[in-house]
Amino acid sequence: MSEFPHSTVVTVPFGEPRLARIASESLQVDRELSGDKVVRTISIDDANLVVSFTANSLRVLRVSINGFMDSLILVTRTLEAFA
Template sequence: MPSRVVDVPLLSNRLASTAMRALQVDAELSPLVRRNFTVVAADRVNGDVAEEQKNAADDSHKTILRTEYSATTNRMLRVAVNGFMESLGVVLQVMQELDVDVLESRS
């Protein structure tokens, strides 16, 4: 079964959680595609289990939106991930325009 993990680093736990909640509302169109959202720490992405356990109680380190996809065919996986990327682009654009701490200060 084809699968793909997409990790999107954001600047804060609040932004990662907000993006996750915004994207979760749209169900997958095909019952043959599975999607799972989580917000994880960078340590988990890099595989540092000891650091992950140390920071487990502190959600502020969880700044990466992780989306895990699996589908019955490569084509279904590609279509699902492409749709996700389009939705993610819209969510990030709205966050950039409406939130004060999405992008680092420009001087």
């Protein structure tokens, strides 16, 4: 059995590649607090931010995604205000 059997991918459209890149660079700074329980990878596909999560339990996966979404909301609101 895999060490991280639970996974999901979240794709967030930004409308233009520049905004996706800014979001990616902003969000990659924050490391996962439970790095031994969850792995998050962030990439860009054209104007989309693609975030992959793998975790050792569904609870850890949910908590990680929720924390990421809080940060994503802050980044998108900042981009709307200044970009």
